[in-house]
Amino acid sequence: MTGLTDDQIEGLRADTPGCGPDHVHFNHAGASLPSRQTLAAITDHLRLEARLGPMEAGALAAEGVAKARAAAATLLNAAPGEIAFATGGSVAWGMAVASLPPLRAGDRVLVGRQEWGGNLTTLHDKAARAGATVEVIPSLEDGRVDADALAGLIDDRVRLVSLTWGAANSGLVNDAAAVGRVTRAAGVPYVIDAAQVVGQIPVDVAALGCDMLKAPGRKHLRGPRGTALLYVRHDFLDKVAPAWLDVQSAPWNSPWGADHSPVSPRDDARRLESAEASVALLLGLGAALNLALDLGVAAIRARIHHLAQELRARLDAIPGVTIRDIGDPETRSGLVSFTVDGLTGSAVRTRLADQGLTLGANGVPYTPLDMTARGLTEIARASVSYLTREGELDRLANAVAGLTP
Template sequence: MALTDDDIERLRADTPGVENVSHFNHSKCSLPSKRVLGKIVDHLQREAAIGPSEAGDLATADIEAARDAAAQLLNALPQEIALTGSGSQGWGAAFAALPHLKPGDRLLTSRHEWGGNLSMMKRAAEKAGANVEYVPCREDGTVSPEALATMIDDRVKLVALTWLPANGGLINPVAEIGEVTRAAGVPYFVDAGQALGQIEADVGAIGCDILKGTGRKFLRGPRGTAILYIRKSFLDTLDPVTTDVFSAPWEEGGPKLREDARRFETSEKPVALQIGLGEAIRQALEIGIADIRSRIKAKSEKLRTELSQIAGVTLLDLGGEKSGLVSFSVSRLSATELRKRLARKNINVASIAAAYCPVEMAERGFSEVARASVSYLTTDEEIDRLADAMRTL
């Protein structure tokens, strides 16, 4: 059932930040709910009252409940979920755990790839004498599964794809890419940092071996939390570079890797934040990801329409169906300066540097872009306020 005005009013009443700012930076960090904040604060108070270690022992069931919620979000098994400190940390750990590259090996990715992932791949390829190659795009700017199929050979050791690029509203066809990688038996990593909490993510339908997402964006969870999915049958392919007494407990005279995704966790963890993440995921599931997606789509379309009618503003988004990330430029005004001026009016937007999406930004000749991202919390009044402020600039 679609979200009603009463639903939005109730959700906004549970979100302290909407009283202070018109927030169009949900794709960087969203506004947390009182419900999530309450879970975090409650645990911190327990730490202060009885000791952090002792409170952590009592929170074991809460952490596993967060893992269960993440598994439900992705249509995965709880043992396929690791809780990490950031998406980049999880993706990097999984990538580093792959079999070592050899000269001539190939890593296939897209021009939209997140700069952090690309950095990991490029450095590893340079050390090994391997190559990072970019799959061509369709006319609408999305990665071409057909082109990928022609590039596959026995030297391809990984296909990596950012589902929703950080610099705009494009949505890549992750499931179609998954069909190609499954048929070829090639490992497939998906960066779902901008997707989780915004659109439905079914790892079975996607066909990926690894998927990472973050808690702080559209899930509205705390910073310092992320989800790493590792397909059960792919786990033994991965040999973590670092382990500790949790990820590889000492048994029978030596360390033994855990036989689930927790081999990518450590004994020390931000317990309060992970409890908050679990609560944020449960809240998103209760609202309904499909309903969230429907409202975000409607609000982002309204925002694009409003911005397109302002002289000097150019929309930059590619793709057919678009996400809630709206990218644009303003004549005679840098994205950084725009962000600063709007902040003085208590309106939050982002300026996205080329490093976030270096290949695609370079191909399009952009050093930075302005980005306004909506949430299901976003109202028409907030969109009108942003548009009015833009007109005055």
């Protein structure tokens, strides 16, 4: 049922400094807890930098970074040349969208109702400057994006479809592959924000049909903050023009190339990658990626889904508590959103933190379209990991029950 044995979970918890009796982490959707192996990969390299110098240590770690890139590719069913690293999820998404052809007057951008607030702000800003529009794809009754309706919206003015795959304010997981079938048939660029998916749900970029996909390392991958993955489909590279270049993304040609230009961007996803990055953090990300691959994301998914469903049932049984999750119950993520009568999501988070329970809270700015559509101003969100024990679900439910009128 869970995909991972109890002995495995206890071993994983023992290797996670953040797992302890006095503190229970239910904010894995915000940032999860790193393993000792991830911490060691980071600190060992920092010590090497202190001893040899950062540039010299970085040269010695080149193979380790290459292995991290290969692990990321394996996780997504991509090629290593289709993976770029970035310093955060928003940076990766911003690099991807900034590399697309500029919008023009009359152009249209289509987004799902769960689009992340930062993405939405960026798209509206770009559209306003160009005289273009940002439009919302209709939703099914359960809140997921309606791929059939999307097909009816597409015309020759649509320049981009952007989809946040897993909602940040509920357990909803959109049918990203159905959207991909529509965009691929229409030849429209398709970018996926997979921040709440990668690391807890299997990802196959070939099956998704997306052109670019990003995910931060700090969430369900349990990697360090300040890292992110960006997938760029190789056949899409000719449509990608980086907003800026450096000595890694476009090494200077000397003598000039056949086109008599000194500028020749790389022919892989690293044309969107900066030469300036924390090697220590990338090695830590590599350790986190290897752990996910060793455990198997299908097994991780089975355990997280079971725990999240159990938590929903416990919270739903408490008078004064309302589960705010939408979408297909069988495809929901490990993020459980809820409200407590008479309390804001932030107040719930604060009061539970006083009891050693760490949760998240989400307001309108983070998922403005969906929150507004459902008349919500703020929700509390408890996100589980495969590290979570069933007894911790009871502890959280009892604490929430103590908050109700």
